[in-house]
Structure formats: structure tokens, C-alpha cells
Amino acid sequence: MNIIWHNQSKQFHLYNEKISYIIGVNPVGGIGGIYFGRRIHDKEDMSYVVNRFSLPNVAVDPDTESYSMELNLQEYPAFGTTDFGTQAYEIELQNGSRVSSFVYRDHKIFSGKPSLAGLPATYANEQEAMTLEIVLEDEIAKMTLTLSYTIFADYPVITRHAVFHNEGVSRTKLIRALSACLDLPDQDYEWMQFSGAWARERIPETKKISAGSVSVESKRGTSSANQNPFVIVKRPHTDDFAGEAIGLSLVYSGNFIAKAEGDCFGRLRLLMGIHPDRFTWILNGGESFETPEAVIAMTSEGLNDLSQTFHELYNNHLVRGKWKNEPRPILINNWEATYMDFNEERILSIAKRAKEAGVELFVLDDGWFGERNDDYAGLGDWIENPQKLPQGMAGLARKLNALGMKFGFWIEPEMVNPDSNLYRRHPEWVLSVPGRKSSLGRHQLVLDFSREEVVDHIYGMLKKVIGGAPISYIKWDMNRSLTEVFSLAMDASEQGMVYHKHILGVYSLYERLIRDFPDILFESCSSGGNRYDAGMLYYAPQAWCSDNTDAIDRIRIQYGTSYGYPLSSIGAHVSAVPNLQTGRTVPIETRANVACFGTFGYELDLNKITEEEFEQVKEQIRFMKEYRGLLQFGTFYRLKSPFEGDQAAWIVVSKDKKIAIFGLYCLRSNVNALPGFLKLAGLDPDMAYVLDDAEYYGDELMNIGVTLTKLCQSGLTTGKDFVSYVKVLEAR
Numbered sequence: 001m002n003i004i005w006h007n008q009s010k011q012f013h014l015y016n017e018k019i020s021y022i023i024g025v026n027p028v029g030g031i032g033g034i035y036f037g038r039r040i041h042d043k044e045d046m047s048y049v050v051n052r053f054s055l056p057n058v059a060v061d062p063d064t065e066s067y068s069m070e071l072n073l074q075e076y077p078a079f080g081t082t083d084f085g086t087q088a089y090e091i092e093l094q095n096g097s098r099v100s101s102f103v104y105r106d107h108k109i110f111s112g113k114p115s116l117a118g119l120p121a122t123y124a125n126e127q128e129a130m131t132l133e134i135v136l137e138d139e140i141a142k143m144t145l146t147l148s149y150t151i152f153a154d155y156p157v158i159t160r161h162a163v164f165h166n167e168g169v170s171r172t173k174l175i176r177a178l179s180a181c182l183d184l185p186d187q188d189y190e191w192m193q194f195s196g197a198w199a200r201e202r203i204p205e206t207k208k209i210s211a212g213s214v215s216v217e218s219k220r221g222t223s224s225a226n227q228n229p230f231v232i233v234k235r236p237h238t239d240d241f242a243g244e245a246i247g248l249s250l251v252y253s254g255n256f257i258a259k260a261e262g263d264c265f266g267r268l269r270l271l272m273g274i275h276p277d278r279f280t281w282i283l284n285g286g287e288s289f290e291t292p293e294a295v296i297a298m299t300s301e302g303l304n305d306l307s308q309t310f311h312e313l314y315n316n317h318l319v320r321g322k323w324k325n326e327p328r329p330i331l332i333n334n335w336e337a338t339y340m341d342f343n344e345e346r347i348l349s350i351a352k353r354a355k356e357a358g359v360e361l362f363v364l365d366d367g368w369f370g371e372r373n374d375d376y377a378g379l380g381d382w383i384e385n386p387q388k389l390p391q392g393m394a395g396l397a398r399k400l401n402a403l404g405m406k407f408g409f410w411i412e413p414e415m416v417n418p419d420s421n422l423y424r425r426h427p428e429w430v431l432s433v434p435g436r437k438s439s440l441g442r443h444q445l446v447l448d449f450s451r452e453e454v455v456d457h458i459y460g461m462l463k464k465v466i467g468g469a470p471i472s473y474i475k476w477d478m479n480r481s482l483t484e485v486f487s488l489a490m491d492a493s494e495q496g497m498v499y500h501k502h503i504l505g506v507y508s509l510y511e512r513l514i515r516d517f518p519d520i521l522f523e524s525c526s527s528g529g530n531r532y533d534a535g536m537l538y539y540a541p542q543a544w545c546s547d548n549t550d551a552i553d554r555i556r557i558q559y560g561t562s563y564g565y566p567l568s569s570i571g572a573h574v575s576a577v578p579n580l581q582t583g584r585t586v587p588i589e590t591r592a593n594v595a596c597f598g599t600f601g602y603e604l605d606l607n608k609i610t611e612e613e614f615e616q617v618k619e620q621i622r623f624m625k626e627y628r629g630l631l632q633f634g635t636f637y638r639l640k641s642p643f644e645g646d647q648a649a650w651i652v653v654s655k656d657k658k659i660a661i662f663g664l665y666c667l668r669s670n671v672n673a674l675p676g677f678l679k680l681a682g683l684d685p686d687m688a689y690v691l692d693d694a695e696y697y698g699d700e701l702m703n704i705g706v707t708l709t710k711l712c713q714s715g716l717t718t719g720k721d722f723v724s725y726v727k728v729l730e731a732r
């Protein structure tokens, strides 16, 4: 890994063993793109890539008379220039002008990677990454713009963000400030997005790219289940096993946009950052604004390789603290078993049975506080309900600890019910527009986390209840989108700052609780997977993937999630049947076979299953305890897509390739079909593996495959509906 500055040509070359990223000062003093792709040789001058001519109807710089931004790759393009594509940023000066021109002033190259103030970001030490900060200035605006690039030594990854600083005295406005723009010289790509809704999150969808644009966005105040701030652009022939692709991930949990824009010259612009709608940041003299971080990764070896890069990067350079690379406890959560209708006795009876089965952690979900007996009341009153917990959290925790279980509970810090003591005392603490109605979502309002005193108050209450008992885990939920976003604490000109300040408030509360309770495992949740993003992973190493706990739907949801996020982050539980969301009845074996490719837990009352099923549960837990390190942190390959046929399959392989576990799932039986073979991936071709007492070489398993005859054949079918197999392969 290195970053080279070529003083004469004024070009930078960031490279590691796999990638090169070359940019330079362009003929008008700004920063232009030269190359991003597989590693190439370093050269003093690559200016031949720059087009210095004009074409009909193209505007050029008046000094050079030969340079147009429109005909050249840009790194962080501005509005009002000779570039007519979507701009990366826009500022409004006091005279109303929105034109700016930032030119190169100086730069710094150093080892390591600085953190971002108040924002989540990947991290690295001096051996693991190098950073380039290019400072540009606009003399008229009296502002600087710093473009920051980090290249990782061991990953084909560049991270980017930008910092605006007002060096003058007059107030300017940032109207748009995206995290990254990447111009590519051709358009021969497809766009992959991960879209959905509540209970059907992150379903991959592929679209052709051409002149014009495709984009995904959220304006809900959360990254959302509807679209995810992770996208891929790939060559049309690229699949999971071969071909080029670029992945872009935003380390941010609020409104966002990700866009691919093809121009009329066959080139492509990729953009990602905070959604510009309803974003205006006031920059007074001396103030700065830092954008969130965008992670750009590339592969020449298919989408599994790209996903593995994100998995490794996030496990090693985003997740922090005690739970970094730490196998996750097997938990039981009472939500689907009791909803809010519980008392201590009921909780203890669920916990005792779970303990007998080997479960390690009990999670008390919604309903333990205030007057919270249904979802109309109580949010905001983070004090134990004495009817349900007569001896408080501490009493319940003591009893669970005495059983030999760890304990954690549910919170939803950003919300308040109108029927709560907090709202009665502080109606001005919610996001709302004076004189207008405030929309409700699940009968609740959103607290104004852009106000420090609101965050302080919630922090105080939570600190007391968490600190008052031996707590090992917190599930942090967030159950509605933001509407009527307006802060009663800000003046008219500052209202465009509320969305972002709100999310900064969420991050600051996370940071304070993590600082106070560094050993607690946080799991983020937002009606399931409404806020499943890299920003959240910085604080909460795992996320409740979806409220849909149906194993067959979960195969699709977990499969889609795996493109951008590691298995260690995928909260996955075995729940009761018929499933509460779909009504489907799936064997308990399959429910566990899906959940074990995630953090694994149970979401039902184990007193209510048969003895035979209970014995299976004990075995599932034993299996998970033995293999969870591999299942959560091994190298993961998607093998068969649940979106393309009647079966789905995936595999995780240990780093030394000596052990692997694959899962095969029959989504729908297929009568009178040949069972066929399942080709595995990631094995050592020369190693002999033992599978079901027989021996096979890795190359056989990857090129011929595992015969499904024994696994799947039952009469005339190749597998009954919802049957599944999880098999361990061990090198001899």
C-alpha cells in the first residue's frame, strides 16, 4: 500500500496489491479523476487521460479554452461549472450565488486513518491504512474543501469523505454535501440495489445502466427498509463467482441518496451521501461541516469476493470493542412469545426452559417500563413497571444470573408516546411544526434528538436503569419514520439542519452508553431491518434483520443482506409455527438451519414445543456453540439464489479451509426432477474433506458438487417443501 504524489504532474496514485486509484489536479486547478480499477504501474504523468479539446455545445474554461469538466472525469463536481452532471456539493453565498470553484491549495499524506467527529467510520492503524487529505480553496467564498481518501493495505477499498470549512466571517449555506463522487470512463454496468419494506427487507434488484440515472434514496430519517445505503455496480456478466464490480456503502443511518448517472458520452457517475432534500447546513465563520464516510470497494472476482471484502472490513475495521470478532451469545427473546403481556413469573418460566436447552442470554423485549401494556403508552418513561418487575431490572437480573443466564433488555430511546409522563412534561421535545398536526407512527412521536438536553435526559434515564443491574445486552429499537421534521429549538434558517443533527444525537447517545458500558452487546433494530446500515454497525455489532421470522422468507432476506453486511451482524432467531407473520409451518430443523447463518437465538416459549422438538433444540444449541465462530466469521459464499429457483444454498469456510459448513434449503418441492449436484465454493482443491463418512477432494466438491440424491430424494420429489440440510465438511 502506498500513496504517491507526483509533484510535476500534480497527480496522486493510491494503490495496494489489488487496486489503483489515480486522481490529479486538473487544468483548472480542481481535482479530476484519472483511473480506478485493478492495480496498474505507477507513472509520473498520466495526463494523456485528460481530454483537452472541445466538442460542439460544450462549455470550456476561458483561460485554457480547451478544458471542459463535462468531457473529463471529476472527483467532487460543483454546480454552475462546465460540468452538467449531478453535482457532489452546492454552496450558497451571501449574495445568493451558488457557483463555487475550489482549487488545489496543498495536501497531506500520512499513515493511518483519522476518525470523523461525531460520526461512525471505519478505522485503521498506521500499518493498516494510509490517508490522503487534499485541501482546496475558493477565494471568493473564503472556504476550504478537504477531500479525504483512505486506502487500506489488505482490502481493495478506498474510503472517502469531505470537509467544508468557512475561513471567512460571513455565513454561507451548504445546500448539498455528498460523501463521494466517482466518475468512470464507461457505462457498461448494471446497478444492484437492495430494496424492500417492513418484513421483506434487502431484496436484490438489478437494473441496466444507460444514459440517464438510477438511484435509491431514503427521506424517512432512517436509512430504511425500503432502500439500503449499499449498492453495487457490476459488469453485465458478473455473477457471484466471476467478474468486475464496485460496491458503495454509506456509513450513515439517516436520509441518503445513492445514484448512478450515465452521460451522453457513455460514461458513468456514481454518487453517494446525505440526501440533499431538506438538507441545508449553515456555516458561520470558523465553522466546519464533515460529511459521513462512503466506502468504495472493488472486485474482479465476482460478487462473493466483493461481499467478503465488506464482511472482513466491517468485522475488522468498523465493529469496535469487546464484541469485535467475538462469537455471539445464544439468546432467547420473549417478544413473539408474550408481546407485552408478561410478568416476572412468566419470564422466569421461559428462561428456565431455555436454560435447560443451553441458551446463554435472556432478552426482555418491549413492555417492561412505565405504563407500557400496549403500544399506546409508556415510551419515554424508562423506569421499570413494578407490576411486571416487582424487584426491578436488578431483581430479575439476579434471578436470571442465578439460573446461569446473562440478561439484557429492549429500549426505544428516540421515541415518546403522547400518553407518557415525558410527553406530558415536555411536549416541546418532539419533532413537530407549530400549529400543525403531528403524524403518529405506531401511536408514537419522535423525540427531537437535535436538542442536546433531550439526548441528555434520555441518557440519564437509561444510564440509571442499565447501570442498576448486571446487563450484558441491549436491543435498541426505532419503530417509525420521521415526519413533520422541525425543531422548536432552532430558528427558521436552521431547520434544514434538523435531520442530520437528529442522527448525530442518536450517535452521541450510542457513544455515551458504549463508553459507560463497554462490555454490553448492542443489537440495533428498527421494526426489524429498517436501519440496517454500516453506520449502525459502528455502535451495534449486530442488527435484528427483520421482523419476519419465517424461515423461508428469512432465507431471502438474509441472502440479500449478505451482499453488503457480515453474517456476524445478522440477528436471526428460531420462532414458533405457524409463523406469526406468514402463517407458514416450517420444521424446527429448517428454522434453526437458517438462523444459524447469523447470530442465532430463539423467539418463542420453549415450554410450548414437543419433547422431541426440545431435544432437537438442545442439539441445535450444542451445534451452534461448537461452530458459531465459523458460522459468524468464516468466509461466506452464496451458492444458489433463492430468487432464481426452488432451492437456495450457501457455505462458510474457515480461513485455513480445513472446515466448512454449507446449508441447502428446499423452498418448494419439485416433483419428478433429478436431484442434481450442489457445487460448493471456497474449499482447498487439494484437500480431502469428509462429508457424511465419505471422502471427497475440494476440487471434486467445487467442480462436480455434492450429490443431492441422498440429501434430497424422497420418492419422486427432490426435497419436500421447506426441508433443509446443514452439513459440516472437515479436512481429513
Ligand code: DGJ
Pocket (backbone or CB within 6 Å): 335, 365, 366, 410, 477, 479, 525, 526, 527, 528, 544, 546, 547
Ligand atoms: C419491533 C421489533 O422489530 C420487534 O422485534 C420488537 O422488539 C417490537 N418492536 C417491540 O415493540
